[in-house]
Amino acid sequence: MKRSRLIAASVAMIATTGLLLSGCSAGAADTGEKQLTFMFRGGEDEKAAYTTAIKAFEEANDVKVKIIVTTADDYSTKLKAAIAGKQIPDVFYIAQGDIQAYVNNGVVLDITDYVEDSDTLDLDNIWEYGVDSYRYDGSLVGEGAIYALPKDVGPFSFGYNKTMFEAAGIPLPDVDVPLTLQEFVDISKQLTKDLDGDGELDQWGTGLNVQWSLQSFAWSNGADFLNEDRTKVTVDTPEFAEALQWFADLSNVEGVTPSTAQAQTLDTYQRWMSGQIAFFPVGPWDVSTYADLDFAWDLIPYPAGKTGESATWVGSLGIAVGSTTEDPELSAKLVEYLSADVTAQQTLVDAGVQIPNLKDMADTWVADSTTPPANKQEFLDIVNDYGRALPANNTYNAEWYDELFTNIQPVLDGKQTAADYLKEAQPKMQAFLDDANAQAGIG
Amino acid sequence: MSTEVLRSKPRRSRLHRREHQVALLFIAIPLIGFLLFTLYPLLYSVYASFTSWNGLAAPKFNGLDNYIKMWNDPYFLKAMWNTLFMMIGIPIGLVLSMALALGLNRKMRGTTFFRTVYYVPVISSIAAIAILWQWAYNGDFGLVNQVLDLFGIQGPNWLADKDTVKPALIIMATWKGLGYSMLLYLAALQSVPRYLYEAASLDGAGTWQQFRNITMPMVRPVTFFLVVTSIIGGSQIFIEINIMTPLGGPEFSSASIVWYIWRQAFNNLHMGYASAMSIVLGLVIFVITVIQFRLNRRNQFSID
Incomplete structure (x- = not known):
């Protein structure tokens, strides 16, 4: 009788596990449509800006983007849990200081080829500092292949x-x-x-x-x-x-x-x-x-x-492509949209939470005398001339x-x-x- | 085979059998949850504690290195000490909540109101409370120093001074936990049989003697429960530290052990080392709890 109970218990357990597992996989079932995951942290302004950028991207590329958003405090913990669990998001925010460790451990993908030949994005129109922060040649950050594009640059x-x-x-x-x-x-x-x-x-x-x-x-x-x-x-x-x-x-x-x-x-x-x-x-x-x-x-x-x-x-925050993505090209394209989409950038700039990533947009922004401060040029000078990375970011x-x-x-x-x-x-x-x-x- | 075994027992009806199977299914759900989400991670962190692991790539076995490093790590020892120090709040909280419970156990007007007031912090989010108190402790504008100022006392900059940051956190934790302990004590007080007090007063026992010899022993199970859970909870103090002193306080004076583990694991890419520290923390809590249960057993009695 004891034994039979044990067997019944194990059968029940296996059955439930099966149920649980099938329940899990059902969520990610193939519906024929391609899907990318994008994990980021941020407030209402970012969410609003990205909703438009993502919608444009989805329509242009016939793909669905699943958004995972966390609070600023939780982000690094949740991302690292996802990485440890081998569930790296296709596209995600990466802290400037993490680039070396993430590249060395094969978490992020080299996207140099995609962004250099891109038709949605002109690399020369983005701050060098923003792009160079995510270059890494295997020993020094700042040179070599590109592993992410800037979400923003933050001149202090x-x-x-x-x-x-x-x-x-x-x-x-x-x-x-x-x-x-x-x-x-x-x-x-x-x-x-x-x-x-x-x-x-x-x-x-x-x-x-x-x-x-x-x-x-x-x-x-x-x-x-x-x-x-x-x-x-x-x-x-x-x-x-x-x-x-x-x-x-x-x-x-x-x-x-x-x-x-x-x-x-x-x-x-x-x-x-x-x-x-x-x-x-x-x-x-x-x-x-x-x-x-x-x-x-x-x-x-x-x-x-x-x-x-x-x-x-x-300061800067980057947007990178996870190394396990099934569609690197499409993921890289999503990064381009998030980093350089004109509408999204305008939304963020209008909200007053960041300066434009795009140089030509920044010029119009500086010339605008209706909003403080008068000397907006100082922000751009810092990014262009005399700003440096925080010491630990490299x-x-x-x-x-x-x-x-x-x-x-x-x-x-x-x-x-x-x-x-x-x-x-x-x-x-x-x-x-x-x-x-x-x-x-x-x- | 199992069905045959079952069939050979005529007393068991089909309904009985079915119900047993359903029951097992119900048991299986939490059991699987436990195995998957508690036991497996636990065993994995034991393994991880013997590895050099950055949390990104595969762990590499490195024997006892993490444990040796821990022994020589001044910040680990300091974080342990800070955590231990902050437990001073536990006895203080118990005495205060007992006093409150005694007060609110009397028949007078407004007890419900006060019970609610003291319970509000318990159900509030700890993150919100931490931010609130961070403001209250602000050296310049803070409520705490403004009140002290009324009495002509120049308050310190609570969270930026290494001597006051721990007391500040203790005060906050005590305030937050007060309502919960009070409620449990209140329930325990109300279940003490009245006839014991009557008998005692007939025998000429005063209020203090009644409290000492009837109330205290009768609520001991609650005290025991509170001490055990507060120590377990207190060793894992983290959220308020992380919000109120994001860098571990001046000269590392408010960094708790869980805060340090978290920082090593998720900010400094030392997941293996962090695992080793959490194993040690787990063992310490386990040993303390076992000792408490032993002591409690010695003090047990019944009133049959």
Whole structure:
């Protein structure tokens, strides 16, 4: 009797498994129509823009596109689960920093031939930075075959509160010549004041987040995070220490930032939007929000350190083709639509969440004086001339880079000197970088 | 063969047999679910913990390397310590929820209202709560510091200071869990037989003695349940950490072990290492739970 029950149980189990499996496969059953999956993350604006692009693509190519959309937080987890489960989507977003690892492990497809000979897309009309970010030649990112096209490029620019300058009678900063660090501090000091006379400051020069603004000051001071071939961490140079120390001193010595703002932008972001901060970073994704501010604002180049050349970073997100796709050509074509479809780009630009991927569209956008900021050209200059990739985007993973910021708080609080801290941090960062390079099979 | 066996037993009717088969089918569904979605991943992560695996390509066996690395990884030890530290909130939460339950167990007006108030955080989404508290803890504008300011206290920048970030998270977790524990205690309190209190008061026992010798032992099963589940839940604290301190807090001071595992697996492509850490975490939780069950058995009694 026991035995019979066991047998019945196993029969039942097999039967149910069969049911489950057939139930699963029924969803993906062949209906004769071709189907591609597209996995991405994003908000309403992206969804709206892509719906039109995808519809156009479906009609032009007689194919169905199945959309999988996740929240920004969930995306990397869900994508990696899909990859580990050997269910790589045909087309998906890829983070700029993941390109090396994904190519090395055969997750994404080389789409160079498709996009170079494409009739839907003119590669020369897309930002070089956007395309080059997804080139990889087996050892260095930035050169070689193309593995993705940009979803967007995100130049991290610098803004100032025009109304505040005018009220204080300070001449507006030049849009072409960057301020020196000293000029920047001087102006910030003039603008840090107690307006209502209650003995407490209620207006400040600036309030920057170390994680997003340190790069700019380090670079323009002649320092860098890595050497040319990305094998050595170079944060222990005097130039780097000088930049970081200057950054920390903005709060601790010069006193031009709100007191508790060093590590959190939440405070200063709110203060900037309520008109209490003179200088603040501006990305294309901020433009729609900042359009409603009560004061006038505009873009200027980041203040420059010793080199006199302004520097900042450009983010990007790519759209790649999964290596297991059944139809590489069609998938590559979908990537082209998503990256460069005129209607979709226009929708995204109108929503104020990104700058156009297409150069000719960007020119019209810059010339449009009806929407802020006046100096939109600064965004394009960053993408074209002086913007760089975030340091960890060209390496196998970001562990070495994150290490720099993990223990940085004492420097920002003025409890440790920048030089001391960087000397301590460099060997730890180097160890993580060596490990990453070893995993990538280079260096 | 099986049908013959069944037929040789005349007592079993056809209906009985059919029902048995249907029952087995019902059992099969969760069983398959367990095998496929719990046991298989569990065994696979045990295997993965002995490999070098980036989560993209096939895992490569590397013996005990991950476990040796873990032992020498200061961030692993720190994350473990942080997780342990944040469990201080568990006893605090139990005492508070017991006090609340005692209060709300009295016959007075407005108890339903207060029960609802305390239960609202429990049913709210943890992500929403984390964002809410992130604002409340804001050093400059935050509600917490504004209230402290009324009393002339200059509050810290809670989430950006390595000494206050863990207490801040503990306060939030306690607040969130309070309603749930309170409700369970309330139910337990109401099932304590009245005659025990009557008998005790006839014998001259005061309020404290009654509480100490009747209430406490009678709600012990609930306390035990809460301690076990809170420790298991507390060791897996993740969402609030990830939302409120996305980089693990100043000087890694709020990074929990699950947060570190997640980061290694999905951001740094160390899926093998992350698997090894999660195996260790699983074992630690298992051992603690076994010890708790042992201790509980020793303290058991009945009132028959």
